[in-house]
Amino acid sequence: MNVNEIRRQFPILDQEVNGHPLVYLDSAATSQKPLSVIQTLDEYYRGYNSNVHRGVHTLGTRATDRYEGAREKVQRFINASSTEEVIFMRGTTTAINTVAQGYGRENVREGDEIVITHMEHHSNIIPWQQLAKATGAALKYVPLQEDGTLSLEDVRETITPNTKIVAMTMVSNVLGTMNPIKEITEIAHENGAIMVVDGAQAAPHTKVDVQALNCDFFAFSGHKMGGPTGIGVLYGKKNLLNIMEPIEFGGEMIDFVGLYESTWKELPWKFEGGTPIIAGAIALGAAIDFLEEVGLDAIEEHEHQLAAYALDKMAPIEGMTIYGPKDPQKRAGLVTFNMEGVHPHDLATVLDSEGIAIRAGHHCAQPLMKWLNVSSTARASFYLYNTEEDIDKFVAGLLKTKEYFSDVF
């Protein structure tokens, strides 16, 4: 993998921020976009912007072909068994909410259980809290091990025959933990529950095979994998999508509309009410092409190396606390930490003055912050365009910040 060649494909990286070359270490929040994605958006709006699935004119046909072509790319990318199982949505949040409402309301009753974990992003907590409240079901959390991993024993103990839905992240956006989704799906299925996977931090970084995982739903966002904001995917098994009601009604998703009754289009369109996210979906297809050309295995390996390098350089810093698994092979390409004596927001501001972008805050995971017993943390996250040099600058920034804050007191 030639990182310098890859970096040339990301025009945004070639700029100075606050007088320093930009070091972008916030890809877990949103990734930067390769030229091919930016050009795809541009070509669509300049060349064939048109609504899809209606009308007979040439631009409409071109737009429809490209939109449905993007669906085929997604199908191959996650190895879904058909394009009927690939639904374009705004992002992971919308996808999980669609399952919670469209599947959950019909299939979860009082006395049932919904099982999640302490490491979920708010988008994989609140839809289930709301479903539990609306149905009278119990919301249960699988506890975490000391190192921020899940033990299958705890998973087995938490999931019971009363469990109807198990919802878990494949990769934690804070701890970097990679969860054994395949094994957990088996446990869910043995108990008669469905498995919903939050793949927002997984799809950009590792090969996903939904058939091998055997999960029932898988949600991810385009903007974390080089695609534009506002486009994401809900994968669902066909038999489940078929029994699910849409949650958005209107144009595009209908078959026949009468005065008092209407019927829905077949899959996947029955879940795509309104004019779809045409440019976003086509550009997501371009992002997938880009990632596949580099190779997901190569990307994953590169990120492991960067994480290992960062952990090595950060661990010796006095007063440094690093959260999540210590073994870099057991974690994704991000490092969440706190440095004694410097609040994460202050740290992020000081690093920003050096052109280094990191995330500070609760990372949309307040229950996890509570488990870690902190109010906020700092996070550096890596993607295919990051280098060891980026990490050297980041670590030098950490040391300077530490010195700065000890000087001013």
Added chain:
Amino acid sequence: MSFNNLDTLYRQVIMDHYKNPRNKGAIEDGNVTIDMNNPTCGDRIHLTLDVKDGVVQQAKFDGDGCSISMASASMMTQVVKGQNVDTALKMSAIFSDMMLGKEYDDSIDLGDIEALQGVAKFPARIKCATLAWKAMEKGIDQQ
């Protein structure tokens, strides 16, 4: 060690309030209690006031957050203590103008708070500085 542009943000007096916060804790018999947080970053403040006869007799805070938010809370409690309610609210309006980089009324002495002027140049941090003031305003409103 210096980051020149940062010195306008992290002034010595701010760091002093951060490390040695004034009026930290809670008033046992206060009549106003406000909890407020900044949902985007997790900063939170627990403010107690004792308001009697239209005057803020006592103000204390507890909380968790960055240097700017905690220093601002410390300074705010210091400056509003002993002020009548209208003056306290006026101070809050002046502070808000200061944070937005607007011209502000300098007829009222805000003491150490002037040191926070530099925050206006760091838009991402303005909410840190205003948290305690918003809490104080809400508390007086509740009264």
